[in-house]
Amino acid sequence: MKHKVVIGITSGIAAYKIVDLIKILKTQNIKVEIIMTATAVTMFGKEMFEKASGKKVYTDLITNDFDYQEVLKKREVEHIKIADTASLFVIAPSTANIIAKVAAGIADDFLTTTLLATTAPVLVCPSMNVHMWTNPIVQENLAKLKGMGYFIKEPDSGELACGYKGVGRLSEPAKIADEILKLLSNSDKLKRKKIIVTAGGTSEPIDAVRTITNRASGKMGSAIAEACFLQGAEVLILRAKNSIIPRYDIKSEVFETAKDLENLAKKYVKSYDVIFHTAAVSDFIPENKLDKKLDSGQSFTLKLKSVPKILHKIKSWNPKIKLIGFKAVYKLSEKELIDTGMKKLRESKSDFIIVNDVGKEGVGFAVDTNEVYIISTKGFVEKIKKAPKKEIAGKILDFVF
Ligand SMILES: Cc1cc2nc3c(=O)[nH]c(=O)nc-3n(C[C@H](O)[C@H](O)[C@H](O)COP(=O)(O)O)c2cc1C
Structure with missing residues (x-):
């Protein structure tokens, strides 16, 4: 054209x-x-x-x-x-x-x-x-x-x-x-590529009205979805119910719990070429969900159980998919951060792991800026200095494709 x-x-x-x-x-x-x-x-x-x-x-x-x-x-x-x-x-x-x-x-x-x-x-x-x-x-x-x-x-x-x-x-x-x-x-670079982006934070019910969630806003995922769209890809965003909605005509499905997201990812991953798994998925869920509203006048003990990671399952659903995982760490030295990313890369069989230290100001959850390290299977590490998430998204795409 x-x-x-x-x-x-x-x-x-x-x-x-x-x-x-x-x-x-x-x-x-x-x-x-x-x-x-x-x-x-x-x-x-x-x-x-x-x-x-x-x-x-x-x-x-x-x-x-x-x-x-x-x-x-x-x-x-x-x-x-x-x-x-x-x-x-x-x-x-x-x-x-x-x-x-x-x-x-x-x-x-x-x-x-x-x-x-x-x-x-x-x-x-x-x-x-x-x-x-x-x-x-x-x-x-x-x-x-x-x-x-x-x-x-x-x-x-x-x-x-x-x-x-x-x-x-x-x-x-x-x-x-x-x-x-x-x-x-x-604008034609990703033509004919089918890309999934997961974005935002999961939310696990404690009782009929309360949930356990995290501070993810979906801004990074949304920026990646928009950048992929502008480069001509067919994009599907799986986004948290309360996360921000990307611009443009991007197909989306909404999740609430980690299980919802897992079901959606499992359904779509088989027919897509690439997945950016930026969503912040709860590692723990309440052992029992109460089908009533807990009385506020009394204290109670909440028992959480650990749940298997969606990131680690994606390659088993589609071994050919290009998998880009995201890992948030908290106040680590650069070496510790890279080691953690390398370990995550091996465990999840991801093709790239993007790590950010959310303990730093202006990095990670709910803010408009980010600073990331990209780790590839070739052992290569690239640092993208603090910048608006939309700019970081463009640089991640330059690196991944
Ligand atoms: C000779 C002349 C040169 C100008 N050159 C510039 C310029 O290079 N950059 C700029 O921001 N404004 C420049 N201005 C001021 C703008 O023309 C002015 O702010 C105008 O209101 C901008 O309107 P516009 O953005 O709708 O074109 C110049 C004004 C004059 C008279």
């Missing part, structure tokens, strides 16, 4: 360089669609971009000839169609203003409304004065976008149009084009 890249041009002084980017993309047989902000049109006009792309440039959400009856009859809205048919969105140059608007979810013109409506990956290419770039509010907005899975092409350092020297120059069009081609090729 021919890829379509939608380029949003905002009013950074480097916008004229986007003509070169359009030309490069066209030589790669990529369809290009252009949207400009009103300020960018005032600064540069549309003509050079229309000439380079050979297509109409979009700016106005509503034009003077707008006819709502026509929209209702045709059931077609221009910006939604563009949002839906994009393989990739690129905002180049990205002003500080558009970065703030996207981070805040503002949709007050053609570009921002289309960006909010798209499910395609978005590459943000900032360019601005060095003091704008180092302004904490700009950095905070960018960090927010990174945390949500937006891709950022960092600006270069050098002479700036405003006379300053420093970071803020738009990355060269050829480098942006390379990034675009990488992201587009990634």
